[in-house]
Amino acid sequence: MAQDNSYPQGVIKNIRHEGRLVVLELAGEIDMKCSADLKSKIKELFSNKPPVLIVNMTNVSFMDSSGLATLVGALKWCRENDCELKLVGLVERVKSIFEICRLDSVFDIYESEAEALS
Amino acid sequence: MKEPESPTNAQIELRICAEPDYLSVARAVVRQTAQIFGLEEDKAESVALGVVEALTNVIRHSYGGPCDKPIIIMLNKTDFSNKNKPALEIVIRDFGKQVDPESIKGRDLDDIKPGGVGVHIIHSVMDEIEFTPADDCGMQLRLVKYISSKVKQK
Numbered sequence: 001m002a003q004d005n006s007y008p009q010g011v012i013k014n015i016r017h018e019g020r021l022v023v024l025e026l027a028g029e030i031d032m033k034c035s036a037d038l039k040s041k042i043k044e045l046f047s048n049k050p051p052v053l054i055v056n057m058t059n060v061s062f063m064d065s066s067g068l069a070t071l072v073g074a075l076k077w078c079r080e081n082d083c084e085l086k087l088v089g090l091v092e093r094v095k096s097i098f099e100i101c102r103l104d105s106v107f108d109i110y111e112s113e114a115e116a117l118s
Numbered sequence: 119m120k121e122p123e124s125p126t127n128a129q130i131e132l133r134i135c136a137e138p139d140y141l142s143v144a145r146a147v148v149r150q151t152a153q154i155f156g157l158e159e160d161k162a163e164s165v166a167l168g169v170v171e172a173l174t175n176v177i178r179h180s181y182g183g184p185c186d187k188p189i190i191i192m193l194n195k196t197d198f199s200n201k202n203k204p205a206l207e208i209v210i211r212d213f214g215k216q217v218d219p220e221s222i223k224g225r226d227l228d229d230i231k232p233g234g235v236g237v238h239i240i241h242s243v244m245d246e247i248e249f250t251p252a253d254d255c256g257m258q259l260r261l262v263k264y265i266s267s268k269v270k271q272k
Contacts, residue, residue, distance in 0.1 A: 029142060031138065031141050031142065031170060031174070032138040032141060032174045032177065032178075033138035033139055033141060033142070062145075062167075064141075064167060064170050064171060064174065064236075064239075065171055065174070065233070065235045065236045065239055066174060068235065069232035069233045069235075070232070072230060072231065072232045072233075073232040075230075076230075076231070076232070093160075093163060096164075097167070097239065100235075100238070100239055100242045100243075101227060101235045101238065101239070102227045102228075103230075106230055
């Protein structure tokens with residue numbers, strides 16, 4: 001398993017490559033301040049056309065519509081490029097934003113990475 | 119741009135530059151104030167989310183992007199909301215573009231695409247929401263969240 005630990009700052013905590021599968025670990029608060037960087041990093045990850053992208057949000061304590069827009073953009077790319085996007089570990093506060101915007105049934109959301117991979 | 123004279127009697131008033139760096143500051147102040155005024159923790163967090171959405175819209179649309187222009191956030195505990203209930207009233211004042219309040223709408227949620235849900239989130243988390251063009255320039259957004267009588271109020 002390859003690990004990229006070069007993202008100690010911002011919301012990107014870690015990026016793991018497990019074969020062609022990519023796990024993007026996020027942490028902290030996702031708002032307008034960091035959503036552009038996040039969008040850029042996800043776009044970079046897509047350049048290798050991974051078949052599965054898991055976004056682990058266990059340690060994301062807050063997300064606003066800017067973060068949501070980034071994930072919706074990622075979902076659109078995945079749908080157009082035969083990639084599965086799986087969101088993992090949403091805390092209630094973050095999950096509620098998906099529910100408010102009726103996106104909880106649009107995304108594949110899992111409790112854990114193990115569940116997402118099973 | 120005419121500078122605000124700070125004429126309010128707001129119990130708490132916060133002035134930030136229209137920079138994303140300060141969204142987390144505003145969020146913390148609103149969340150803490152909401153709790154002091156008697157809102158439960160989860161409702162205080164929701165109100166803070168609504169304010170962040172409103173501020174993001176100001177930065178993005180009223181000012182056309184991050185800049186050093188001001189946004190003023192005024193917080194009051196009031197008994198004079200439309201329903202005559204104790205409430206947290208938040209007024210957000212900017213000095214950017216004026217728009218027709220009728221034109222400020224979220225997109226259709228069935229149309230899945232990035233962006234356009236901030237106003238929808240604000241409507242979802244607040245009890246009253248009112249956009250008005252300010253007298254001289256910019257917009258004023260009044261947000262109200264009722265305070266449940268079940269929670270002990272300070």
